[in-house]
Structures are given as C-alpha cells and as structure tokens.
Amino acid sequence: MSDSSKRKRPLVADKRYGGKRKALAQKATAKKTATKRTANKAAPTRRRGANRRQRRGGPIGMLSALVAWFLRLIWKITWRVGAVVAIVLGISVGYIYTTLPPLEALLDGRARGSVTMLDREGDVFAWRGDQFGGVVTAQSVSPHLKNAVVATEDKRFYKHFGVSPRGIASAIKINLSEGRGALQGHGGSTITQQVAKLLCLGEPYDASSGMTEREYEAECRRSSLQRKGKEALFAMAMEAKYSKDDILSIYLNRAYMGGGAFGAEAAAQRFFGKPAAAVNPAEGAMLAGLLTAPTTLSPTNNLDRSQNRAATVIGLMRDQGYLTRAQAEDALANPAALSEAAEAEAGGYFADWVMSSGPEFFTRNTTEDVIIKTTFDQNIQRAAEAGLKWVFENKVRDGSKAQAAIVVMSADGAVRAMVGGRKTKVAGAFNRATQALRQTGSAFKPFVYAAALDLGYSPDDLIEDAPYCIDIAGSGRWCPKNYTRGFKGMVTLTDALKNSLNIPAVKVSESVGRELVSQVATQFGIKSDLAAGPALALGASESTLLEMTGAYAGILNGGSSVTPYGLIDLRLLGEQEPLMGTGGGIGERVIQEEAARQLVYMMEKVVSEGTGSRAKFDGRQLAGKTGTTSAAKDAWFIGFSADYVAGVWMGYDDNTPLKGVTGGGLPAEIWREAMSRIHENVPPKDLPMARPAPPSGMAGTEQPQAPTPAPQPSNSGRGRSDSIIDQVLRDIFGGGGGSGSGGPAPQAGNR
Incomplete structure (x- = not known):
C-alpha cells in the first residue's frame, strides 16, 4: 500500500490566499505611515494656533470674548423679543380684525345730514349741513379721480401692507429738518392710515362722554406716538379684512372735501354739477388736491388757490404715468372751473336765515338728508346785489x-x-x-x-x-x-x-x-x-x-x-x-x-x-x-x-x-x-x-x-x-x- 498521502501536508486557509493577504497588509501599513506623516505635519500648525490663542490673552482677548458673548446674548434676546412682539402684534391685529364691520357700514360716516335748498323755480342754489351725494366705489368713480388721489396721497398704496416705513421715515426727516417735532407736520400716513383716522380707530362718538363733536374729531386726529401705534394696528387689520379698492372706496366716500361736501360724489356735484364718474383729469386733480386742506383750498373759497394746487397734482399724475404729456398739458391749459350754481354762491344770507328759522331737527341738527323748497329768486338776488355794489x-x-x-x-x-x-x-x-x-x-x-x-x-x-x-x-x-x-x-x-x-x-x-x-x-x-x-x-x-x-x-x-x-x-x-x-x-x-x-x-x-x-x-x-x-x-x-x-x-x-x-x-x-x-x-x-x-x-x-x-x-x-x-x-x-x-x-x- 502506497503512503504517498501521508507525505503531503493538507492545505490550510492562511495559505490558500497567501498572495492577496500580503498585499492587503502592505497597503494598511502604508496608510498608517501616511496618516502618521500628516499628523506630524499638522502638529506645528496646531501648535501655532495654540500659541496665537495664548498670545490673545490679556485685555484684548478678554474684550473680544466679552463682545462675542454680548452679541450672542443680544441675538438670543432679540429673536425671542421679536417672536413675542410678532405674536402680540398678530393677536392685536386679529382682535381688531374681528371688530371691523362690513364694508357697507363704513361708507357714509356723517354725524349730521344735509340740507339742499331749491329756489322758487326748483333749481338748487345753496347747500348746508354735511352734504353726501351717495355711495361711490373705486371702480365707479372716474379713473382720473382715482389716479389723482393715489398719486397725491399714497403712490405706493397698492404695494404696502397698510403702513409705509419708508414714508414714515421720510416724514420724520422732513419734520426734523423743518424744525418741528418728529410727529408734527408731515405724518407719512398711507391712505389706509388716513381711513383709520376717519373711522376714529373704530371708536364712535358718544354724546355722554362730555366731549363735543369738534373735540371728538380733534382727538381722533391727534398725532401722539401711542395714537400712531394704534393707527398702524388698525390699518393692518383693515388691509387683512378689506381689499385695496375697498379701502380706497371708504376714503372716497368719507373724506371731507370742502364746501360742506363729504365724499367724492357730493364734492363733484357741489363744485362741478356732475357725478364723480364723469370728472375729467383737471377736475379729478382739483378734487384730489382738496384732501390736503379742504377748507383752505375749497374752490368756493379761493378758486385760484384751488387751481394752483390742482396743477401740482397734475404734475404728480404725469410723473407717475397716470397721464400722458398731452393729457397733462391739456389739463393745465383748461383748469377746472366751478359750475354756475357753485360760482354764484347765491343767497348765502338767505340760506342761513332759512336754516336758523326752520325746525332745528330738520335744519341745524338734522340727521337726515333734507330738501327745502324756498321763496328765493336768484334773478332778484342778483339785482339786489348789483344795485348795492353799484x-x-x-x-x-x-x-x-x-x-x-x-x-x-x-x-x-x-x-x-x-x-x-x-x-x-x-x-x-x-x-x-x-x-x-x-x-x-x-x-x-x-x-x-x-x-x-x-x-x-x-x-x-x-x-x-x-x-x-x-x-x-x-x-x-x-x-x-x-x-x-x-x-x-x-x-x-x-x-x-x-x-x-x-x-x-x-x-x-x-x-x-x-x-x-x-x-x-x-x-x-x-x-x-x-x-x-x-x-x-x-x-x-x-x-x-x-x-x-x-x-x-x-x-x-x-x-x-x-x-x-x-x-x-x-x-x-x-x-x-x-x-x-x-x-x-x-x-x-x-x-x-x-x-x-x-x-x-x-x-x-x-x-x-x-x-x-x-x-x-x-x-x-x-x-x-x-x-x-x-x-x-x-x-x-x-x-x-x-x-x-x-x-x-x-x-x-x-x-x-x-x-x-x-x-x-x-x-x-x-x-x-x-x-x-x-x-x-x-x-x-x-x-x-x-x-x-x-x-x-x-x-x-x-x-x-x-x-x-x-x-x-x-x-x-x-x-x-x-x-x-x-x-x-x-x-x-x-x-x-x-x-x-x-x-x-x-x-x-x-x-
């Protein structure tokens, strides 16, 4: 029997892949060597950094550390305070939002009614009380009037959220440069803020408060810092509740425009004898110009002054692209003029007498819109005035x-x-x-x-x-x-x-x-x-x-x-x-x-x-x-x-x-x-x-x-x-x- 099998040793695992194992071992050894070299090279760099940190010790290092700590503290406080303010602001705006009435309830805000007087022939010759010609909207008025109001009062109206930080900053700068207080003079108010003011921040007049209506209105228009803050909140709530055109509609209906006229329709009828939907660029500019100082600029008080203000508004409309050059030149060449009835301003003394001698609840203190037909004769009035003048x-x-x-x-x-x-x-x-x-x-x-x-x-x-x-x-x-x-x-x-x-x-x-x-x-x-x-x-x-x-x-x-x-x-x-x-x-x-x-x-x-x-x-x-x-x-x-x-x-x-x-x-x-x-x-x-x-x-x-x-x-x-x-x-x-x-x-x- 042959014993050749005994002379041969059996194959084992470490022998089976001997060549590959050797190559892997060599590779691992090389990697360790490379890592060691890298570490040896980095050691001087770390030592240099440590040396620099050591050199920053003392006053400068302490100050730097203190500043860094203070900045980190401010950031932590700021974002927390900001978060709290944002929450409070959101709650405040949300609360005001819930108190705002439907749009229709805000369009006619007069405390009194109006009295329109007709002469013996049935023609209108005088107005008294708070004249309101009827509700208009931003879509129903003449686009020239709408554009004139935006160009004059708030050119960024359709871009802001009710408050314009840029406008406020600009107004404060102008006030300070003119030697006034920061909140005295120019207010930087947006149209939305002006509407908030017209609504008296949602606080209706209360006769039992002991304040007169005049005092109440003065309080509504007071420009204290606290009042401005409330106004801003109210404006933002309005922006959330109503559309931009809704807000502009409220403004066009409630704003006083001189001559006893409240709202664009009454003013257009009062001064031009036409509806607000039909006014041309010159007339729209004149009406928009009245918003700054309605009594002073009223065309029935001083037509020249009113026309000069309208010319400024026409320039703003041209600059902002609402009018072409030809339209602007035509409006300047043909300024708005008063209607015959407004020009005559007939029977002022007579109208006052009728108001004082009539029933108080339908004349001086009327809450209704009243039409009074009178004995007045405009031809006889003109003759009497002419005789006196001659x-x-x-x-x-x-x-x-x-x-x-x-x-x-x-x-x-x-x-x-x-x-x-x-x-x-x-x-x-x-x-x-x-x-x-x-x-x-x-x-x-x-x-x-x-x-x-x-x-x-x-x-x-x-x-x-x-x-x-x-x-x-x-x-x-x-x-x-x-x-x-x-x-x-x-x-x-x-x-x-x-x-x-x-x-x-x-x-x-x-x-x-x-x-x-x-x-x-x-x-x-x-x-x-x-x-x-x-x-x-x-x-x-x-x-x-x-x-x-x-x-x-x-x-x-x-x-x-x-x-x-x-x-x-x-x-x-x-x-x-x-x-x-x-x-x-x-x-x-x-x-x-x-x-x-x-x-x-x-x-x-x-x-x-x-x-x-x-x-x-x-x-x-x-x-x-x-x-x-x-x-x-x-x-x-x-x-x-x-x-x-x-x-x-x-x-x-x-x-x-x-x-x-x-x-x-x-x-x-x-x-x-x-x-x-x-x-x-x-x-x-x-x-x-x-x-x-x-x-x-x-x-x-x-x-x-x-x-x-x-x-x-x-x-x-x-x-x-x-x-x-x-x-x-x-x-x-x-x-x-x-x-x-x-x-x-x-x-x-x-x-």
Whole structure:
C-alpha cells in the first residue's frame, strides 16, 4: 500500500490566499505611515494656533470674548423679543380684525345730514349741513379721480401692507429738518392710515362722554406716538379684512372735501354739477388736491388757490404715468372751473336765515338728508346785489367801512332776496338784515299815521308844525325838533309825512295814544320792545330790517299783517310728500283796507314829491319812507311798488355816525338801483292807493293847541265802531298836554 498521502501536508486557509493577504497588509501599513506623516505635519500648525490663542490673552482677548458673548446674548434676546412682539402684534391685529364691520357700514360716516335748498323755480342754489351725494366705489368713480388721489396721497398704496416705513421715515426727516417735532407736520400716513383716522380707530362718538363733536374729531386726529401705534394696528387689520379698492372706496366716500361736501360724489356735484364718474383729469386733480386742506383750498373759497394746487397734482399724475404729456398739458391749459350754481354762491344770507328759522331737527341738527323748497329768486338776488355794489363803487368813498343790507319780498311776506352785508358770497356771516337791531328813525312814522287813519282821520286833515314841548314826569321837559330846525306852520298829514316832519308826528301819536301806535306797529310785525315815551313816534325803538320790511308789506297788501317766510315746503331726500309747508304769509287784519289805501297814497307822495324822491325810476308809481336816526347812526329807506316791497338799511357796525348820509340819500339810491333792476321786463302796475276823503275838520283853520292824551282804545285797540269817541278825538286833535312816561326820549332824525 502506497503512503504517498501521508507525505503531503493538507492545505490550510492562511495559505490558500497567501498572495492577496500580503498585499492587503502592505497597503494598511502604508496608510498608517501616511496618516502618521500628516499628523506630524499638522502638529506645528496646531501648535501655532495654540500659541496665537495664548498670545490673545490679556485685555484684548478678554474684550473680544466679552463682545462675542454680548452679541450672542443680544441675538438670543432679540429673536425671542421679536417672536413675542410678532405674536402680540398678530393677536392685536386679529382682535381688531374681528371688530371691523362690513364694508357697507363704513361708507357714509356723517354725524349730521344735509340740507339742499331749491329756489322758487326748483333749481338748487345753496347747500348746508354735511352734504353726501351717495355711495361711490373705486371702480365707479372716474379713473382720473382715482389716479389723482393715489398719486397725491399714497403712490405706493397698492404695494404696502397698510403702513409705509419708508414714508414714515421720510416724514420724520422732513419734520426734523423743518424744525418741528418728529410727529408734527408731515405724518407719512398711507391712505389706509388716513381711513383709520376717519373711522376714529373704530371708536364712535358718544354724546355722554362730555366731549363735543369738534373735540371728538380733534382727538381722533391727534398725532401722539401711542395714537400712531394704534393707527398702524388698525390699518393692518383693515388691509387683512378689506381689499385695496375697498379701502380706497371708504376714503372716497368719507373724506371731507370742502364746501360742506363729504365724499367724492357730493364734492363733484357741489363744485362741478356732475357725478364723480364723469370728472375729467383737471377736475379729478382739483378734487384730489382738496384732501390736503379742504377748507383752505375749497374752490368756493379761493378758486385760484384751488387751481394752483390742482396743477401740482397734475404734475404728480404725469410723473407717475397716470397721464400722458398731452393729457397733462391739456389739463393745465383748461383748469377746472366751478359750475354756475357753485360760482354764484347765491343767497348765502338767505340760506342761513332759512336754516336758523326752520325746525332745528330738520335744519341745524338734522340727521337726515333734507330738501327745502324756498321763496328765493336768484334773478332778484342778483339785482339786489348789483344795485348795492353799484352805489358803493360810484357813490361811496374808497375805504369806507359803512355797511348796508337789503330785503326784498312780495306783499304776502315771501322773501325773494336778502343781502346781509357788502360781502355777498358768504355762509355763516353776521346778517345785518335779520340780526342787527337798529333804531328805525322816521321809517317808523307810517305806523303813527296808520293808527290815525284807522280811526277815521283824513290824509288832508291839518295840523300845525310849530314849537312844541312835553313835560315828562320824572324826566323834565322834552321839545322835539324837525331835521331842518324850522317850522312849516299848518300842514296836512300827507305833507307832514311827505316832508318827514317830527313835531306833527309826535302830536298825532300823542293824540291817538302811544299804546295804540305800539299796538298797530306790533301787529304789523315789529316784535322788538317799543319805546314807552313820546319819542316812540320818531323811531326811538329798535327793529331789524326784515321786520320793518315785513311791516311795510302789510301796508301794501291792504292792512293785514304778514310773517316773512322763506320756506315753502320741506321733504326728505327720496320722498315726494312734504313733511311741512309754509311757515308764514298773510295773517290777521291790522287796519281797515281803506285806511291802508290812504296810507299808500301818503307814502306815494314821499317818493313823488318828498324826502324819498331819489328812489324814483321809470315813471312807476312807488311809495316808501325815509328814516334817519339821531346822530345819523342809521339810515333807512323802505318802500314798495305794486309787485315788491324792499327795505334798505345803511350804517356802521360799531354805530359810528354816517357823514352826510340820510335815508333819502344813499339808502334811497341803493333802493332805486336794486328795484329798477328787479323791475326790468315787469309791466308797470298802479299802486293800491285811494285819494283822501274830504277833511274831517278836526283841526280846521284854528290855531291847534298842544295835544291832550286821547282815550286809550279797548281790546284790539281802536274802537272803530264808536263814532262818538272818534269824533271827540278828531275834535281835540292838536290840543291838550301830554303826560309822557319813561326817561328822556332821544331825538331822532326826520329824513
């Protein structure tokens, strides 16, 4: 048996891959060697770094470490605080968001309503209150208006989130450079922030707070740091709640734009007589320009200033690409102009009077939009204004501070025109026609003669114009004098009135009784307290021009009282049925019609032959009476044609005496210039006058004695049915002595 198998050793694993294992071992050894070399090379570098760290020890190293630590601390605090602020800001904005009402509730934010006034023809002539023309949107208004507002107020409106940090920073820089506080002057407010201000940050006015509406609005516009912060939060909440166009729509509806107009629609109608959707680039620029200072820049206050501001807005629109060069040049060459109604600014005094005399809850404090139809006549108003202007330009010295007022009405008391002062285009100004109580002077005398004629006296009855005195108990002796200081002897009542003689007027008043004269004047509409002494007959009492003109209207209409009125009817906007009608007109009879017609005859002689001759024009029948008070502080002329009654007053607001002016002078000329224009194209009519009956013979040709007190009439004052008393009074006319009462009576003028 062969043993060759025993001689051979078996194969083992480490022998099986001997060549490969050796190669792997060599490779591992090489890697260790390379790593060791790298480590040996890096060791000097690490040692150099360690050496540098060691060299940075000491103050510099400590400071560097401290700065690094401080920066790390600030970062940790900042991001944490920032996170907290962001959370609080988000919660605040979210809360405000939940309180914001629907868009529709924010478009009309007026506290008051508006009053629109129509003249007798139904045309609009005046606006009062907070005018709102109706809701518009950013899409419905003219694109020129929308673009002008954005270009002027907030050119980045469609890019920011309600607050513009860039705008605020720029505004602060401008304010500081101009020497103001950071928040004083330019605010850098976006349109959204301005809307937040208009909404008063969602805080409605509370009357029980003790603040007035004016104080409330001032508080809403206060620019404190705290207020600015709230405003920014409110603005961001609005940006989250509403679209950009919604916010712009609120702005276009709520912003005050001057002239009593709130919102773009009211302003466009007020100034241009067209809707906001139809305004052209020049008009849109003017409306947008008003937003900066609506009262100051209002075109009804100063059209030139408003047009200059509009030119600046047109330049901004051109720069921002809203207008082409050709459009901008055309807008500059054809600036916006006022509508005819806005240009006229008619009847400012009249409109104020209607507002003050109407029901307060539908005029001054109305929360509704009200339409009032009035008695106003724009043609008559223009004629009155033109007549006044002509006289002051041609008859009064330059620089004179004298004032004048005019009232024109129909015989039933319907007021057609009213001028309350030389400055005619006004609103809210002092109205000398309705507010100034002035002594009436001889303009009061027709009421003295009205009382006598109603007792049966004739315009041709005689009375002596001679020296005359009355002893007034407790005051002494009073002796009236004529304006000329002379005496005319025996005169008729007509001549006494025609020449405005004082002594005959006092004698008549004393004969018929002062109480009766006062009653007649009061019933004709003189509401002011009348003088108690004998100077009553000479107009020592005070009255307004409106009252006096209304009283003369009673003489023209046949002896019935009138209540001057301007309101025909009042209705709410959108309603057809009026809520109320005329508040004036003809009232009760004061004197008999025949007496009134005889008085008209006597007053016609004043104009045709007497002190009022300067009032004549066109050969028409005209009647009236002059009046000049003591020291010529007041001058009057009140008269009428068959169609209209007009009164003119002239004087100084501070009671400075007029120089060389009597009622028969400048006031009569103003009356003539106004009435002649009013009567253009009006056919002439005869006055309702009656020639006097034969003289009653009460004075005859006998020498009259000082008048004695007449028996005072009972109830309505005149005892017209008692012929015996009438005859006695006629018999004693001109004789007896007066008892007078009250203090010394002032001496009034007679012209």
